Amino acid sequence: MPHNIAFVCDFFYPRLGGVEMHQYQLAQCLIERGHKVIIITHAYGDRTGVRYLTNGLKVYYCPVVPFVDQCSFPTLFGFFPLLRTILIREKIEIVHAHQATSYLGQESMIHAKTMGYKCVYTDHSLFGFSDAACIHINKVLKFILSDVDHAICVSHTNKENLVLRAKFDPYKISVIPNAVDAHRFTPDPSARYPLNTINIVVVSRLTYRKGTDLLVDVIPAIAAMFPEAYFIIGGGGPKRQLLEEIKEKHHLHNRMELLGPIPHNQVRNVLVRGHIFLNTSLTEAFCIAIVEAASCGLKIVTTDVGGITEVLPQHMVYLAKPDPKYIIEALCKAIPLAREVPSQEYHEEVLNMYNWRNVAERTEKVYDNLPTVKNPLINRFKRAGGFGPWAGILGVLIAALDFLVFMIICWYKPVETIEEAPDFPYQKYKQNKQKYGDHSFSVYKD
Known part of the structure; x- marks a missing residue:
């Protein structure tokens, strides 16, 4: 009725x-x-x-x-x-x-x-x-x-x-x-840019609850350990200034991008540039962002908080405690395997799991x-x-x-x-x- x-x-x-x-x-x-x-x-x-x-x-x-x-x-x-x-x-x-x-x-x-x-x-x-x-x-x-x-x-x-x-x-x-509307979030490995790098994408509001303070500790450490690591960060919020500061302090101008707020119809264009999607939230009931990223064929590295363990199968995700040490460990596991991710298979799985x-x-x-x-x-x-x-x-x-x-x-x-x-x-x-x-x-x- x-x-x-x-x-x-x-x-x-x-x-x-x-x-x-x-x-x-x-x-x-x-x-x-x-x-x-x-x-x-x-x-x-x-x-x-x-x-x-x-x-x-x-x-x-x-x-x-x-x-x-x-x-x-x-x-x-x-x-x-x-x-x-x-x-x-x-x-x-x-x-x-x-x-x-x-x-x-x-x-x-x-x-x-x-x-x-x-x-x-x-x-x-x-x-x-x-x-x-x-x-x-x-x-x-x-x-x-x-x-x-x-x-x-x-x-x-x-x-x-x-x-x-x-x-x-x-x-x-x-x-x-x-x-997630998986038909709008399709993989495109040819869109990955810059070339010859492992691109780590972050798309979220830059706030305390979204774990921006953790991100501030993780980025310099990963950049020092992996010369090929490149960070693409989309989103606006009060914590953006912290990211600007580490960019200057650690001379990461050629290792990270700060894109600012992204319209939702442009999120897919940012996601397909990456190999890995990083989520550092301190609390999440569901986290739709990791579903969109998985639909685009990215490997997920995320904090193990709230309902995140219910969202995606284990083979798609590296879970870490909400602590810089454990997030860095998870990224160290994901980065060497980033180019081997079966993007189309991930997309098909998400398409079958989630539907509005x-x-x-x-x-x-x-x-x-x-x-x-x-x-x-x-x-x-x-x-x-x-x-x-x-x-x-x-x-x-x-x-x-x-x-x-x-x-x-x-x-x-x-x-x-x-x-x-x-x-x-x-x-x-x-x-x-x-x-x-x-x-x-x-x-x-x-």
């Missing part, structure tokens, strides 16, 4: 990353299967209002102010009126939020349950239990997920992590991995099995009150205030005054795409 679905997340195009690509590809495949999908996110620069992407994917770039790392500024009730209007206009049935650090998604799930919508949450990242930031996110997520109908995790490790940190019922969690259409089919089953019975408000109060003497009182107050705000909004702007938006004619668009024009986007740079 077709569903009307709203993806809500702070992170979407023109910003690029794993969460953004997951939403885009999943939305495209759900549209292909006959569902209606819209994206709700905040404005990015001058990209505001309603935009259409490929196949009529409608994106609402809402006038919400972002602050740290493009996360929306918390307002609690400020976004409620606009969210209600969008959901009613688009005849939405299911609100699907993505990523724990997206406040827009968390806030939308609270409001959606107040309005009686079905809610699904997809968790994309692992979080710890010791530092203040993770403790705060875990506490908030525990409250938010108490009302959610179902959750999706991208790996079994991710599922265990979510159950522990949010006290969520494991029987209400489905494990659906990420995927399969992900969409499994996600569709989650939507089909969502409960149809609405929970009374008193049950919501009981769940919120079970978080402890102080957090419980705060949870009940938030739920009660949210319902009160909802009643005021309904009185001020009744449903009858909200005009329904026409659906995008996807079948006609498929038959004559030229008539509707090109829906392109530019890359947002942090």
Whole structure:
């Protein structure tokens, strides 16, 4: 049965990353299967209002102010009126939020349950239990997920992590991995450049969580041990300055490239230049980047963290502890064998293992099995009150205030005054795409 679905997340195009690509590809495949999908996110620069992407994917770039790392500024009730209007206009049935650090998604799930919508949450990242930031996110997520109908995790490790940190019922969690469009990530050994070198490719955001600090120790050591080693590094972020410094300090101008942020449609062109793909992440729930690299026929050297062990077969990957010493050891094993990698065989294996259409089919089953019975408000109060003497009182107050705000909004702007938006004619668009024009986007740079 077709569903009307709203993806809500702070992170979407023109910003690029794993969460953004997951939403885009999943939305495209759900549209292909006959569902209606819209994206709700905040404005990015001058990209505001309603935009259409490929196949009529409608994106609402809402006038919400972002602050740290493009996360929306918390307002609690400020976004409620606009969210209600969008959901009613688009005849939405299911609100699907993505990523724990997206406040827009968390806030939308609270409001959606107040309005009686079905809610699904997809968790994309692992979080710890010791530092203040993770403790705060875990506490908030525990409250938010108490009302959610179902959750999706991208790996079994991710599922265990979510159950522990949010006290969520494991029987209400489905494990659906990420995927890759392997037809877009094909090998091309003739594209390897520079010639007569072993090219080691890194494509990621240059942040602490992505292990850039480890990379700073690994690059000079490998460059000294292997004269033929050449590093190609793509991505932007606050840690780029560290790489610039080691480039100057160790005189590596002829041994490494810093390409800066790379549009996703150009990632394949960077990957095929390499023999080895290096991932130094400190935490990963899935890591779609190593799947894309393997599809391009590269040998993978990666830190053994989170759900990475579930992603690729052992013969494709060298795993290392998140420590420069062990990463260097893994590279020392991979470099002598780098020219012997069966690129086409790797591509065929990835093609058979990962497919976005399969992900969409499994996600569709989650939507089909969502409960149809609405929970009374008193049950919501009981769940919120079970978080402890102080957090419980705060949870009940938030739920009660949210319902009160909802009643005021309904009185001020009744449903009858909200005009329904026409659906995008996807079948006609498929038959004559030229008539509707090109829906392109530019890359947002942090």
